[in-house]
Amino acid sequence: MARPIAGDSPMIQPPYQAPQSGVPVPVVTSPFNYTNQPNIPGPVVVGTPTPLGLLNAFRRRWVLSTFIGGLVAVAVAVGIWLALPAGKHQARALVQLQPKQVEFVNKTQEDFEAYRRHQMFLLKTRDVLTRVLADPAVSSLDTIKQSEDPVSMLEDTIRVTVAAPEILEVTLTGNNIEDMKVILDHVVRRYVDDATAIDRKQRDDQIAALETTLTSIERELKEQKSKLELAGRTNGTTGAEATSNALALLQKRHIEADALFVAAGREIEKAEAELKVLQKQLEDKDPKTPPDQAIVAQLVAADVRVKTAKSAYTARKEYADKEAAKATNPDIDDGITKLRAEVKKLETEVKEAEKLAATEAIEVARAIDTAKKKKRVEELAYSIEVKKGEREGHRLEREGLQRVIATTAAGGLSIEEERKNLQPQREMHDKIQTQLIQLRIAAQQSGRVSARGGAEKIPNNNQNKKIVMSSAGGFVSFFGVILLVSFLEWRSRRVDGVDQVVNELGMRVIGTVPAFPNRASLQAATEAGGANWRFVLNESINSTRTMLLHTAKAQAMQVVMVTSATQGEGKTSLASQLATSMATAGMRTLIVDCDLRNPSIMKLFELPLAPGVSEVLRQEVDVSDAVQATAVPNLWVIPAGHCSNATIAALAQGNPLKTLFNRLRGQFDFVIVDSCPVLPVADALLIAQHVDGVVFSIMQDVSQLPKVVTASEKLTQLNIQMVGAVVNGIKQDVYSYGYNYVKQLPA
Missing domain, CATH: 3.40.50.300 (P-loop containing nucleotide triphosphate hydrolases)
Incomplete structure (x- = not known):
């Protein structure tokens, strides 16, 4: 305060004059003491923090508190992010395994659990994965391109577990859910094709082996039959020989009728299972399976609104391009700019028309799919009735043959006693013949391994959870530090x-x-x-x-x-x-x-x-x-x-x-x-x-x-x-x- 605040110019002060009398001026003692005034409260220092007090404390230390709060918030958010498990998406597919339908002669029953473990191993072998990666549809994916060793990556990320006794669950985890679905679809398809081919080859080898064995047994039986005929002619028992031949023919026909009866029953079971699945899908009011995209694309392309919008867009774009080519500087030409804006608007209208048409096309495609399923249900119902009639005919034929065989056997053909020694060969012959029939029927059906639909996408929401938890932790720690610093500052009062x-x-x-x-x-x-x-x-x-x-x-x-x-x-x-x-x-x-x-x-x-x-x-x-x-x-x-x-x-x-x-x-x-x-x-x-x-x-x-x-x-x-x-x-x-x-x- 070296100069007057109001701007007065400095003046020469008169010298200080001491009092002439030298007598001190009396001091007037005043009773005024503000702390004793009745209208003013005495000191009452608040002992607990108030919102206003904390706010004022924060105002004084806002730079320090926000800086420390920011550092702590970042550290807490990063810590929570690293502590929580990583979020990975997942693709899942189901594989159906069928138990062995034909048991071989002199062989024990199949160990299905061992067969299942074997299939789980085969599903993710390097041979299967290598051939899958060789497919252009898979090798062109970003996930495969970005991986240094795609085969090892798939071996580490593919998991095969038992979802049910006859169903395997195959999962693939990763960050790109679309790529994972494509990869898993190809892996399962390749595995099913390989398993079906192996199963077909094994079945063909079995049929060939059984046919060779059957031919050998038939040759032995024929030789024994010739000996019996010779013995019968020698003993004068030619009637018994005719009876024996008739019984053999009847037994053969009985075996064939029984095999046809069993095959018809399996076809009926298979048709009924498919019918049940289709009926369940028709009863589902909210189907999860998307309609055929090809049908949806055709319906969208054929939509009048889409055609009209595309026609207008194409015509206007061609006209705008021609005008732009004629203009000296199309980027600053108002007319060209206006034409391009119109083209942009028409392009937006095309997209909106396609979007609206796609929504309607999905419903139409679902309706078409539903109609196809209904038609298939009718066909299956009719086929089941026909097969039931066929099976009933085979049953009646089998029972009739049984009665004829019983009647013929009751005729007391004495030659049968002589043929008891041939019974084991005949039983073996019948079993092998039954197995051949079953194998031939199985060859006309699908393999033991099949895929239950395509791979499905299972998005993992853990990524969003990590973001929410990290953000919440950061915010809580940020405001917690601010509150703590404000409280410590408030304590200074x-x-x-x-x-x-x-x-x-x-x-x-x-x-x-x-x-x-x-x-x-x-x-x-x-x-x-x-x-x-x-x-x-x-x-x-x-x-x-x-x-x-x-x-x-x-x-x-x-x-x-x-x-x-x-x-x-x-x-x-x-x-x-x-x-x-x-x-x-x-x-x-x-x-x-x-x-x-x-x-x-x-x-x-x-x-x-x-x-x-x-x-x-x-x-x-x-x-x-x-x-x-x-x-x-x-x-x-x-x-x-x-x-x-x-x-x-x-x-x-x-x-x-x-x-x-x-x-x-x-x-x-x-x-x-x-x-x-x-x-x-x-x-x-x-x-x-x-x-x-x-x-x-x-x-x-x-x-x-x-x-x-x-x-x-x-x-x-x-x-x-x-x-x-x-x-x-x-x-x-x-x-x-x-x-x-x-x-x-x-x-």
């Missing part, structure tokens, strides 16, 4: 604003001082020709001066000390500003720098180093010699001087300081004493006992409530009058009280 000073500290606020703008903002405002903050500062100080003078007049105060709880709370700036404001208002004002240990008034007013209060207390100089004039009219300063232990001892005695203030009262209208803070040292308490009142300086966002309470209680316990508090560092948009209304006046 810094003053948030004027309301807190009044409500929690119970102190009278006689004025507020706006926060000084930073250097960049101040320079920008000066360059722009505006200094509104200076007017706000002037008016806030003038308002505080008015309140102080009113109280001083009512309480007969002339010497007022400005102090604070701790250092850095704006007491020196407040004292200099109040003194300058009083001097500008025409009052003879004196600033006494009693901050003996850390003086700063001399620096503010740019005065030379000279003796001051310390020398006066030590009685080394007279008061009149310590007073110095400033550049501000009506404003004088007594500097702190050179402090020493003797100065502190003289201050503690009291009488030297009391004499100093008594001599000053008659020479100045008002004396402002800038003291040291209350809590660090006892100097302020010693000085306050010789002044008329104390103005307490509080810095918003810096002063701490417990320390302010402790300092004010120390002053109160010494019966020192508290004039009130001045809150520094107030934001202009909060407590400027409309100072923007003030305009700069001419000098």
